[in-house]
Amino acid sequence: MxxxxxxxxxxxxxxxxxVTEQNLPAPEIAEDLPEQMRVRRAKRDxxxxxxxxxxxxGFPRTATLAEIRTKYAELPTDxxxxxxxxxxxxxIFIRNSGxxxxxxxxxxxxxxxxxxxxxxxxxxxxxxSWKRLVDLGDLVGVxxxxxxxxxxxxxxxxxxxxxxxxxxxxLPVAHKPLSEETRVRQRYVDLIVRxxxxxxxxxxxxxxxxxxxxxxxxNFLEVETPMLQLLHGGASARPFVTHSNALDIDLYLRIAxxxxxxxxxxxxxERVFEINRNFRNEGMDSTHSPEFAMLEAYQAYxxxxxxxxxxxxxxxxxxxxxxxxxxxxHQDGTEVDLGGQWxxxxxxxxxxxxxxxxxxxRTDMSRLLQYAEKHDLSxxxxxxxxxxxxxxxxxLVVPGLQEPTFVCDYPEATTPLTRPHREISGLTEKWDLxxxxxxxxxxxxxxxxxxxxxxxxxxxxxxAAGGDAEAMVLDEDFLRAMEYGMPPAGGMGMGIDRLLxxxxxxxxRETILFPLVRPE
RNA sequence: GGGCUGCUAGCUCAAUGGCAGAGCUGUGGACUUUUAAUCCAUAGGUUCCGGGUUCGAGUCCCGGGCGGCCCA
Numbered sequence: 048m049x050x051x052x053x054x055x056x057x058x059x060x061x062x063x064x065x066v067t068e069q070n071l072p073a074p075e076i077a078e079d080l081p082e083q084m085r086v087r088r089a090k091r092d093x094x095x096x097x098x099x100x101x102x103x104x105g106f107p108r109t110a111t112l113a114e115i116r117t118k119y120a121e122l123p124t125d126x127x128x129x130x131x132x133x134x135x136x137x138x139i140f141i142r143n144s145g146x147x148x149x150x151x152x153x154x155x156x157x158x159x160x161x162x163x164x165x166x167x168x169x170x171x172x173x174x175x176s177w178k179r180l181v182d183l184g185d186l187v188g189v190x191x192x193x194x195x196x197x198x199x200x201x202x203x204x205x206x207x208x209x210x211x212x213x214x215x216x217x218l219p220v221a222h223k224p225l226s227e228e229t230r231v232r233q234r235y236v237d238l239i240v241r242x243x244x245x246x247x248x249x250x251x252x253x254x255x256x257x258x259x260x261x262x263x264x265x266n267f268l269e270v271e272t273p274m275l276q277l278l279h280g281g282a283s284a285r286p287f288v289t290h291s292n293a294l295d296i297d298l299y300l301r302i303a304x305x306x307x308x309x310x311x312x313x314x315x316x317e318r319v320f321e322i323n324r325n326f327r328n329e330g331m332d333s334t335h336s337p338e339f340a341m342l343e344a345y346q347a348y349x350x351x352x353x354x355x356x357x358x359x360x361x362x363x364x365x366x367x368x369x370x371x372x373x374x375x376x377h378q379d380g381t382e383v384d385l386g387g388q389w390x391x392x393x394x395x396x397x398x399x400x401x402x403x404x405x406x407x408x409r410t411d412m413s414r415l416l417q418y419a420e421k422h423d424l425s426x427x428x429x430x431x432x433x434x435x436x437x438x439x440x441x442x443l444v445v446p447g448l449q450e451p452t453f454v455c456d457y458p459e460a461t462t463p464l465t466r467p468h469r470e471i472s473g474l475t476e477k478w479d480l481x482x483x484x485x486x487x488x489x490x491x492x493x494x495x496x497x498x499x500x501x502x503x504x505x506x507x508x509x510x511a512a513g514g515d516a517e518a519m520v521l522d523e524d525f526l527r528a529m530e531y532g533m534p535p536a537g538g539m540g541m542g543i544d545r546l547l548x549x550x551x552x553x554x555x556r557e558t559i560l561f562p563l564v565r566p567e
Numbered sequence: 568g569g570g571c572u573g574c575u576a577g578c579u580c581a582a583u584g585g586c587a588g589a590g591c592u593g594u595g596g597a598c599u600u601u602u603a604a605u606c607c608a609u610a611g612g613u614u615c616c617g618g619g620u621u622c623g624a625g626u627c628c629c630g631g632g633c634g635g636c637c638c639a
Contacts, residue, residue, distance in 0.1 A: 082611055083577050083593050125600090140603065147599035165599060183592075197600045219578040220591050222603055226579085228634050240578095425639075565633065 083217045090180045091213045097176070101213040106188035109133040113158035115193060116201065124199035127192055134160065134203055135188045135211055137239065139221065143178050149202075152187070157245050161202040162189045169205050177208055184214035184239070231556055232564055243378065248560060250369055251547055255322060257368035258342055258543075261361040267318040267344060272307035274300060274324070280504075280519035281305035284327040287337075300326035304343050305464070305538070309493070310528045312345050312536055320344035322543065334485050336555050337563055340543035349537035350492040351476045355453055358480065358488055358539055359389055362451075362546065369550055377552025385549075389451040389480075394440055397454060401443040408433065408458055408473040415439065433458025433473075448481035463503040466492040480541075482549045488541035495536065497529040 080088070094101045109132045110118075122128055136152025139159070143149075146166040153159045166174050168191070181187060191205040219225055221240050230237040230244070237244045259269065277296070279286040281303030289298050304321050311319045322342045331337060346354065366375050366385045373386030399406045402418055415435045419426050424442050426435060436458055448454075455478040456468055465475035476492035494500055504526065510518035547558035556562045 081577055081593095086593065140601095142601045142604050143598095144601075144604085145598040147601080149601045149604080151602075161602080163600080167599080196602095198602075200600085200602070202600095217577045217592060220603090221578095222591080223579040226574095226634085228574095229578090231634095567633075 084215060087182060087213065087215045087217070090182065091215065094180055094210055094213065099210060101210055103209065103211060106135050106209065106211045107133045107190075108135050108188070111156060111158065112136055112152060112154045112160040113156045115160055115203070116158055119193050119195075119201055122193070122195050122201060124195050125197045127194045127204075130193050131191065131206075132193055132203060133188060133190045134162070135186065136160070138181060138183055138185050138187055139218075141181070141183055146174070148174065148177060150181070150187075152189070157242055161196070161200050162187075162191075162205055162208070163194070163196065163202045164189075164205045164208060169207065173208065180210070180213075181208075182214060182217070184216070184218040185210060186212035186214070231562060232567065234561055244557075247547075247551065247553065247557060250551060251543075251558060251560075253368050254365045254547060254550065255340075255543060257365040258322065258361055258546075261364045262318075262320050262344060265318065265357070267320045267346070268316055270308070270311055270316070270319055270321055271323065272301075272304045272311070272321055274326075276301050278520050278522045280522050280525070283517040283519070285329055285516045287326050287328045302327050303341075303540070305540075306522060306525045308343055308345050308538075309533055310525065312347060313528045313531050313533045317347035317534065318345070331563070334545070334548070334555055336544060336559055339555075339559075341540055342543060343538070343540045345493070345536050345538040347534040347536045350535070351455075351478055351490045351537050354490040354537040354539045355391070355478060358490060358541065359451075362488075362541075362549075365546065366550060375550050379552055381552065383549075383552075385451060389453060391453040391455060391478075393456045394454050394458075395436070395456070397444045398436060398440045402439075406436065408436070408471070410436070431458075431460040433460035437461050445481060445486075446484050449483055451480060451482045451487075453478045453480055462491070463507055464491070464494055464500075466494045483552075485545060485548070487545050487549055488539060490537060490539035493533070493536045493538045495529065495533040497526060500529050501526050 091101045112134060115132060115134065119128060134152065134154070136154040136159075138150050139153045140151040141149070148164040150162045150164075151159055152162055164174055164177055169177070188209050188211045189203050189205045190207045191203045194202055194204045196202050219229075219236060219240055225237060225240065230241070234244070238248070262269070275289070275291070275298045277298065279299040279302065281301070282305065284302040286302050287300040289300060290296070291298050302325055304323065304325070308319055308321060320342060321344075322340065324338050325341050326338050327335075328337065329335065346357070349357075363373050363385055366373050369375060374382050374384045376382050395407050406415075406418075410432070412432045412435070415432055416426065418424075418439055419435060422439070422443060424438060426438075430438065440454075444454075455476075456471065456474045457465070457477045457479075459465075459467060459473055459475050462475045462477050465477045468474035468476050478490055479486050480488040480490075494503070504519065504521055507519045508521035511520050544555050544558045547553065548555060551558070
């Protein structure tokens with residue numbers, strides 16, 4: 048469906064009048080607006096008074112700025128191409144002089160192109176109108192010939208111009224960085240003035256698409272499972288609670304899709320994944336957002352070792368999609384090589400190395416407590432030895448895990464939904480992948496024995512009943528599904544925001560387009 | 568949750584307890600090859616909010632709001 052456009056012929060005002068506040072119609076808007084906003088509203092009124100639309104229905108664009116840049120890349124200095132085009136863009140710089148005006152336009156790709164308006168071409172009145180009514184930040188359309196200026200700048204020399212959307216608010220200074228708070232609260236402004244902000248949006252889209260393609264190539268099916276859940280489960284985290292008026296019951300925003308993806312596995316979807324949002328009602332900091340995107344995938348007849356290889360490849364393929372190789376460049380300029388095989392350690396092996404003494408899943412609580420004291424780790428008396436070992440690991444080892452590292456074999460006590468280790472009792476078949484000191488992904492050999500599963504979930508639900516807000520409640524329907532038989536499987540989860548952090552070196556609020564912020 | 572710290576013009580930032588300022592932006596003017604154009608002139612303020620101390624508070628004190636950094 049494509050509208051047929053004529054080149055618009057903006058009406059010529061019968062007289063050329065200076066636009067000042069004195070002779071403008073009184074703005075109907077509140078008088079207490081800052082001067083610059085009053086002026087822009089007045090210019091909008093003035094456009095209407097001249098019979099021009101400040102917000103027309105469209106503009107006959109014949110080429111994007113990027114297309115023109117490509118097509119006329121070789122046009123020599125001070126040359127007219129003879130080709131007439133219609134272009135649009137936001138005015139990001141403006142240089143007006145008496146009879147010749149320059150403006151730099153930028154359009155959706157981030158490509159920039161100069162527009163030139165000379166009195167000879169557009170006429171005195173249209174030039175005057177341009178100078179009086181066009182501000183930095185306005186969206187304009189220009190019809191004219193593609194030329195190069197005497198300085199060699201590729202330009203469109205206008206026969207005509209028109210407003211395509213008048214900006215009523217002034218743009219921030221383009222050459223000074225916006226405060227971090229404004230960047231997050233008014234991302235639309237950040238996107239206008241900071242090319243890097245636009246780049247992140249594209250990078251994120253590239254990464255998500257790459258992940259989907261990686262999984263499609265391996266015959267995974269993408270599904271969407273409930274975000275509104277009757278019961279809270281699938282991970283350890285505090286949920287958001289909401290309410291259904293129709294059912295008159297409280298519902299939970301999901302903290303993980305796991306229990307539904309496993310139901311799908313029971314039903315015969317042997318390779319299944321979902322990329323979508325999870326919600327956790329917990330703290331917000333530089334690596335945690337209350338809503339975050341996650342990839343979760345399950346593969347029948349695979350285990351955590353198979354997934355180790357798979358996940359590494361998916362991430363490497365994403366790196367390649369972003370940067371063309373396994374070496375990604377962070378926004379501070381450092382290069383990070385995600386290629387090759389990645390280091391694999393065991394949790395207790397890495398912990399032993401950090402402590403300088405052999406520690407295993409059998410090491411008793413009193414010795415672990417000594418280590419905790421020695422390293423100033425405050426201990427919660429409710430912790431099991433396994434939990435304490437994991438806390439020691441996070442405290443002593445994780446900050447040093449800058450290169451991608453798989454950490455394998457976690458204590459059973461901390462991983463209730465994971466299959467027991469096939470060789471070492473007390474451990475489970477789980478790995479966490481760390482990069483730059485944070486957890487990027489995790490995977491398990493899934494626990495599929497419905498009897499053991501029930502024992503573990505009952506224990507969890509007792510914790511929940513005892514007041515542990517992070518513990519899961521008993522999901523009888525999930526257990527019923529498991530009793531029909533789920534194939535042996537490996538399962539994994541990876542934070543999309545964190546993958547972006549790993550690939551770009553950004554903080555989580557920079558990787559999320561519109562992160563949650565406290566109300567102003 | 569604790570410690571430190573910031574909030575001033577549209578934006579980025581100055582201002583010993585003593586007239587609230589600069590650059591960019593805006594406005595008026597000059598300029599037909601500019602590139603963050605240049606030149607002349609000029610406007611613009613609830614100093615986050617509420618109390619207090621003081622002859623006098625952007626500045627000091629107390630409380631609150633919204634950020635940032637570090638720690639838990």
